[in-house]
Amino acid sequence: MATLKRFYGFSFVFTLICLALGAWYGWSSTGGSMSGTLAMLWIIAVLSVLEISLSFDNAVVNASVLKDMDKIWQRRFLTWGIAFAVFGMRVVFPLAIVAIAAGLGPVETINLSLNNPAEYERIVSSAHVGIAGFGGAFLAMVGLKFFFDQDKDIHWIAAIERQLTRFAALPAAEIALLLLALWGVSGLLRDEEALTFLVAGILGLVTFIAVEGINAVLERHEEKQQLVGAAVRSGLGGFLYLNVLDASFSFDGVIGAFALSNNMIVIALGLSIGAMFVRSMTIHLVEKGTLAQYRFLEHGAFWAIIALGAIMLLSARFHIPETVTGLIGATLIGISLWWSIRQNRREAAEEPKPAPPPA
Numbered sequence: 001m002a003t004l005k006r007f008y009g010f011s012f013v014f015t016l017i018c019l020a021l022g023a024w025y026g027w028s029s030t031g032g033s034m035s036g037t038l039a040m041l042w043i044i045a046v047l048s049v050l051e052i053s054l055s056f057d058n059a060v061v062n063a064s065v066l067k068d069m070d071k072i073w074q075r076r077f078l079t080w081g082i083a084f085a086v087f088g089m090r091v092v093f094p095l096a097i098v099a100i101a102a103g104l105g106p107v108e109t110i111n112l113s114l115n116n117p118a119e120y121e122r123i124v125s126s127a128h129v130g131i132a133g134f135g136g137a138f139l140a141m142v143g144l145k146f147f148f149d150q151d152k153d154i155h156w157i158a159a160i161e162r163q164l165t166r167f168a169a170l171p172a173a174e175i176a177l178l179l180l181a182l183w184g185v186s187g188l189l190r191d192e193e194a195l196t197f198l199v200a201g202i203l204g205l206v207t208f209i210a211v212e213g214i215n216a217v218l219e220r221h222e223e224k225q226q227l228v229g230a231a232v233r234s235g236l237g238g239f240l241y242l243n244v245l246d247a248s249f250s251f252d253g254v255i256g257a258f259a260l261s262n263n264m265i266v267i268a269l270g271l272s273i274g275a276m277f278v279r280s281m282t283i284h285l286v287e288k289g290t291l292a293q294y295r296f297l298e299h300g301a302f303w304a305i306i307a308l309g310a311i312m313l314l315s316a317r318f319h320i321p322e323t324v325t326g327l328i329g330a331t332l333i334g335i336s337l338w339w340s341i342r343q344n345r346r347e348a349a350e351e352p353k354p355a356p357p358p359a
Contacts, residue, residue, distance in 0.1 A: 007284040011276045018269045019044065025265055043261050044270040050257070051274020057308070057329045058246065059278045060301035061142070063285035065242055074286070077239050078279060084243055091268045093247075097131075098123045113264040121262035129193050130200040132316040137178060137204030140309030142245060144174035145212075146302040156299035156336060178205060181313060188317040197316050211241045295343065300336025304329035 022044045023037055030036030066074050098120055099109040113120040146152075147161055148168040155161040167173045182201040186194040257267045285291060291298050307328050311320050 007287075008277070008280045011273075011280045014276045015048070015273050018273050022266065022269050040263075040266055043266055044273070047257055047261070047267065047270025048273035048277070051271045052277050056278070056281065057301040057304035057333055059281035059285060060291070060297060060333065061245065061305060062242055062278075062282040064291055064298050064301070066282065066286050067289075067291065069239075073239055077242055078283060081239075081243055081246065081279070084246070088247075091264070094120075094124050094264065094267075097127045117262040117264070120264065129189070129316045130196050132312045133182070133197040133200030134204040134207075136309045136312030136315075137182065137201040138208050138244065138309075139305050139312065140178050140181065141174065141205060141208040143302045143306035143309060144177065145208075148174040154295055154299075156296040156339065157303070161299070175205065181310070185313050185316060193316070201313075207244060211244055215241055293344075294337055294340035296336040296340040297333065300333040303336075304332040307332065 019041060022041050026037035026040035027033075030040075062077075066077065069077075095106070095109050095113065098104065098112065099106065104112065147164040150165060150168045152161070152165050152168075155165075178201075182198055186198050186201075189197055257271060261267055261270075308325060311325050311328070314320065
């Protein structure tokens with residue numbers, strides 16, 4: 001109970017605040033209808049659970065990056081990043097899509113979202129092909145980069161992961177694989193959608209390369225500082241990488257939320273609760289050293305990211321329910337956790353037992 005309160009206490013308080021705001025908004029917008037208010041609160045709760053189920057692999061990957069970052073930048077991501085994840089991606093991002101697509105100003109866009117939610121949903125959904133290309137490409141690169149690594153010596157699905165490690169000797173092999181995937185999916189789309197999809201996918205790839213490049217430059221700068229005796233670590237590259245990664249994970253949840261509601265406020269409240277719990281899970285994983293304790297958990301998360309990236313790319317042509325996406329990610333992470341526990345028990349059983357003390 002103490003652990004639950006320490007890591008998830010603020011998230012539970014935040015949940016109560018969001019539910020209170022949802023109750024007030026539901027009561028006022030439905031003219032004092034109890035059934036309407038309860039229905040709105042139910043949708044908020046379902047959206048929060050959906051966001052958590054879709055983003056557990058996000059928490060694991062966040063933790064894998066944060067564990068190597070300076071404590072100061074860990075705190076900055078877990079505080080400043082909350083504002084970006086909750087307010088930026090769950091509120092500003094959908095409004096920005098509508099404003100750009102419809103050529104509206106900020107005030108007109110907000111009025112549209114509140115007074116004509118059906119049209120607001122239509123405009124956001126119409127941008128799905130571009131969002132799928134960008135987010136799918138970025139997430140796929142994140143997952144592929146983890147496995148296309150010549151220095152990787154721990155393998156979970158060894159038959160596949162060892163082969164990917166060997167292919168890592170070929171420069172930009174993962175980029176070639178992604179470009180082939182983008183080309184393959186674009187062939188299933190109409191010409192105008194195919195162009196949008198390809199441009200968005202290439203921009204997602206370029207964004208990944210740019211963030212990786214910034215991170216490499218900053219790491220090189222840190223190494224030079226350490227050589228002259230400076231004990232300074234910026235962590236800025238990791239901070240940027242994690243925020244872009246968070247944004248890519250958010251695309252799927254924001255678009256999928258319209259299957260349950262087209263009300264901007266309801267969507268923002270539900271997804272924000274989920275985003276806050278993902279932050280709490282990230283802190284829990286980092287401080288408890290869970291990734292070191294369960295060696296294959298990180299592998300399961302990155303396989304889930306590749307699966308999510310592939311699903312996002314294919315969603316430009318096929319409708320794939322969010323429950324399928326969540327179940328695939330949860331299954332991969334669950335199996336990797338079980339495999340880690342089994343491996344730990346096997347190694348413990350193989351350890352030589354200390355000799356009994358002499359009589």
